[in-house]
Amino acid sequence: MIGRRLALAAALAAAAAAAPGCSPEREGGVVLWHTYTNGERAALEQLAEEWNRDHPDRGLTLVAVPYDAFADKLTSAIPNGNGPDLFIYAHDRIGAWVDARLIEPVEFWVDDELADRFDRGALLPLAYEGSLWGLPLGTKSLALFYRTDLVATPPRTTDELLALAPAARAADRYALAYANTELYGHAPWLFGYGGAVFDDAGELDLATAEAAAAGAFARTLVADGVVPADASVQLVATLFNEGKAAMALSGPWFIGDIADGVPWQVTTMPVVSATGEVAAPFLSAEGVLMSARARDKEAAFAVMDHLTSDGAAIVRARRAQQVVANRAAYLEPDIGDDPVLSTFRAQSAHTVPMPASPTMRAVWRPYMIALQEILRGADPGDALRGVEHEVRTGP
């Protein structure tokens, strides 16, 4: 990889072409790390080709890094100066990366006009502690997938969801499947019932009566046979594909897991009947972020600008079905009317951004254990107080 980068840098230095637009201080390329595969990768490669055609002096090199190793590689490579100039990642690690001084604030280059490009909901998660840390590409959240052969009209409320259960059980299937022991999967109920992870001031606020009610509801779903117990993400896909689950809560990545020949559609989350609020899933905003050790920051920002431009967003939406952050992209008829994209975009208006604070990292696992206990019959209030205690005092 380094060899390739060096060769590229050498070739560029030899070319020494005059730079159009904002002239860079130094010659050299921009290296971007990403975890994209399939359509998203193809779209990104197309955009990189466009960039390289117009800017031979500031070539963009894409490096695909496996998702599992991505965050660890960044934290070890950037401080040593071996990291990328740019990388693509969800916003939820920003807090930790800011604390560790791994990423560069970009508000210096951004004016209101540039910011107006994006859906507010996609841009705001990338702001942290009064600075902006990246430009958004798209958003990801859960929504309600359903098999059109098994569900005529998807439930609009949780009461309607519960009402679907007896018929489904009679047909030896579950009405719904979702990763119910993960906080990410449970989040729609949590926020739909008015619960929270942090309060408005950013303080931990886990053990509320509302959160306990959401836990009790999750247990009811299992106890009434609406959903399978301890369903993993893989199991949800299997059950949905085999017709053993009529509906599934999942995100845009789920589309690739649906088997050929399964008739499906996706719609927004139902309203929690007890509160009248939409079950709001977590929102993660995926953005292009800049390394604090980026070699040529102006060139790197120019690439960020290019990748998040309206034109680029249209390419990403068309080729990768990405729920892009750019408002103008949805003015294109084929994108604005795309049932999947418009559903996820509509859902994104009823979401809670995943907290970016480093404390959140300490919440996931204790919360998962608490959910397992709650589904097995533990008192939700006690279990959540346990989580709050553990997060506060450390494991």
Next chain:
Amino acid sequence: MTRADSIAPRAATAAPRHRAQLRDWAVATALALIVASAAFFVHRNREFREREEHRAHAAAVAVARGEPPVSPVDAAGVVSPATPSPRYPFLRQRTFQPVGEAAPRALGGPCAPALDKLVYDAATRFDATGPFKGFLPDGSGRVVAAVAAPGTPGGVAVAVSTPPSGPEPYPWLTFVGLIGLGGVIAAAGALLGAWRRPTLLALGASGLAVPTLFWTGPWPAAIIVGLTTLVATASARGATDRWAEALRAHRVALAFLAPAAIAMAILVATPFIAGLVLGFYDHDAGSWTFVGLDNFGHILSGGGKGFDDPGNFWFVLGVTVAWTAVNVVLHVALGVALALLLRQPWLRGKGVFRMLLILPWAIPNYITALIWKGMFQSQDGAINSLLDYAGLGGDVSWFSSWSTAFTANVVTNTWLGFPFMMVVALGALESIPRDLYEAAEVDGASPLQRFWHVTLPHLRPALGPAVVLGSIWTFNMFNVIFLVSRGEPGGSTDILVTQAYRWAFERDEYGMAAAYATLIFLILLLWTVFGTKVTRKEGTP
């Protein structure tokens, strides 16, 4: 030195003694040079940082007073307080009044110069943390400093220094001079002989301690004097002669060993030592703080949790020991039983069976672990389907209770572990002479007696080390625990290594993880020493 005096007369003839003196002096000097160079670099970097930070800070202070900067700067001036955009509070406008220019200019925008970004970020950092000075992370050696500018309400005086002239050069001349002088002193010692030989050797090599006194204080000097005295003492006692002789005698062997030894030092010893050291530090968002034995104290005290809490070290240790014991017993029992079966004369197709039985061992264990994980799945897993088919109730939620989750782990690991014991037992069985069985049969021993008094004693020497090895593998069997039960329910089936992993990669507490690893190492070290002793005792007929 009176001690050296009494030992010196033991030394050999004159000519080799001179050569030995030169050799030992060279060794002592090399050690001293390493320490002195390290001291120099520490001194140089500190000096450099202080000088450069002072330069930028002084420039910023001058700008704050409305004076021209006192030292060369890339940029210096006063930044206005931030005006947030009404729509996006995190987009903030600032203006910059450079020193010596008529009008302020706006900072930022898509085509703004790179230097403005440094100034802008410095003002932002000042707003968050107050006055600061520090190197830019771009490796240019420039320092940015910010102080409050009393002239502008809420303003910040920022200075970015020019790239510095190079740091102090390596003191070649001083070192060469001191080494030359030391060589003369050591040579004089060799000529004078007796107690003067080692004394002047130490003195000659200690010359390098002198400049370090001016650089970093007494510690490096003390280390140099200590090392050279050590070498001189060894020299006086003839130890260095013996070492040199040994080196000469085994030089071919050592030359062959060297590549492997160097590789081991780099690939094994270095990370190991780094791991040991990390255990004494606390990690928080990329910064490390020395905390002494706090991590170990926290772990060994159970972190204030009850003994029945999966977060308590002693609970995890108990689970790990139970896990290891159950597994090894099953591995050995199953392995020996199958090995005995494979030796039965009536069995046809031994080769096929043997191959099939070794197969679980040949497949990468994480693949096996993932397959078993799928089979233990509660809705559609193979195990539950089988139980259902057999009418035993197919709705076991394997990972919801400790005993079933632990059982699932043990079953998986037994599948993975018995072939090794079987292969070891097969080999050992081959080496038992047939006539022993014939003799036992003639004496009227029953099959059980033959197993107990002939087979088992012969298996022990081979199985003993295999059990020690197998127990270490099982004790650290990360893949099975991590992939099959994932510690469920509630982390209670985690073993020590998976806990260490969680400390490092789920909680970012690398110090705690390193302390865990050190404790695991110590436990296994004890067990290896103890286990080897026990098996050796049993093994001797």
